[in-house]
Amino acid sequence: MIKVMHLMKKIPNGPTVLNDITFQSGRGELIAVMGASGSGKSMLLRCLGLRESWSGGSLWVDGTDIFRKGYTAKLKLWREFAYLEEKPALNPNRTALKNTLVGTRYQTPWWRMLTGMVRNDDYMGAMDMLEKVGLLDKAHAKSSTLSGGERQRVAVARALVHGARVILADEPVTGLDPHAAEAILNDLRNVCHTQGVTMILVLSQNDWAERFADRILGLNEGELVFDITGRRLTQRERMLL
Numbered sequence: 001m002i003k004v005m006h007l008m009k010k011i012p013n014g015p016t017v018l019n020d021i022t023f024q025s026g027r028g029e030l031i032a033v034m035g036a037s038g039s040g041k042s043m044l045l046r047c048l049g050l051r052e053s054w055s056g057g058s059l060w061v062d063g064t065d066i067f068r069k070g071y072t073a074k075l076k077l078w079r080e081f082a083y084l085e086e087k088p089a090l091n092p093n094r095t096a097l098k099n100t101l102v103g104t105r106y107q108t109p110w111w112r113m114l115t116g117m118v119r120n121d122d123y124m125g126a127m128d129m130l131e132k133v134g135l136l137d138k139a140h141a142k143s144s145t146l147s148g149g150e151r152q153r154v155a156v157a158r159a160l161v162h163g164a165r166v167i168l169a170d171e172p173v174t175g176l177d178p179h180a181a182e183a184i185l186n187d188l189r190n191v192c193h194t195q196g197v198t199m200i201l202v203l204s205q206n207d208w209a210e211r212f213a214d215r216i217l218g219l220n221e222g223e224l225v226f227d228i229t230g231r232r233l234t235q236r237e238r239m240l241l
């Protein structure tokens with residue numbers, strides 16, 4: 001479904017941050033990206049979400065070469081690939097439910113962006129999605145009262161309600177207590193497997209990646225040093241990070 005071929009990112013007058021990254025991912029996979037600080041994890045996500053230009057390489061989604069297809073293909077990708085920052089921007093005065101219903105700029109009609117008006121079907125869809133990410137009991141809480149992890153999950157629910165098929169999230173559980181982090185990763189994995197959504201997450205802890213991800217990509221100094229499926233890392237692989 002997603003095929004990344006020879007992705008290269010060079011900062012103008014600066015370093016090469018990603019070099020010759022090639023991998024594929026299937027529908028409904030949860031993929032963890034691991035690597036030391038500065039290895040290029042955030043840049044990889046930003047490049048996949050087209051938040052950064054590519055210096056080289058090609059991106060194929062469902063058989064379409066995105067860079068060759070021009071603006072319409074990119075627009076489709078911006079709609080379908082949700083890039084979630086470490087601290088997603090939510091309206092603090094709106095409830096979790098309203099924030100879920102009102103999407104980001106590429107996903108929401110202008111009148112809904114301004115007014116927050118919703119239809120009944122949309123309302124039920126958003127409640128379903130909040131339930132799937134384990135937040136039904138917080139649906140009517142103002143987002144300013146939610147924890148960092150809960151806000152991340154509202155952002156995930158919002159992306160899913162607005163038709164995201166791929167979610168790119170940078171350290172979605174960093175800073176949470178281990179128990180909460182594991183519960184969230186469990187919810188996210190269920191969403192992948194039941195909704196056919198692909199998630200590519202930067203995860204800082206090896207054991208979370210090993211326990212929850214279907215695949216693990218390892219980055220070191222901008223290079224992909226391993227791409228493993230369905231098993232734990234070997235000692236040698238750990239040393240590569």
Ligand SMILES: Nc1ncnc2c1ncn2[C@@H]1O[C@H](COP(=O)(O)OP(=O)(O)OP(=O)(O)O)[C@@H](O)[C@H]1O
Nearest residue numbers: 011014015017035036037038039040041042043044
């Ligand atoms: N605009 C930029 N100009 C120069 N260097 C940059 C720029 N953006 C990123 N870099 C460099 O690219 C490298 C990778 O950055 P990136 O943020 O992707 O790392 P990371 O693996 O996500 O790190 P961390 O775990 O600390 O967040 C770093 O060395 C960073 O300094």
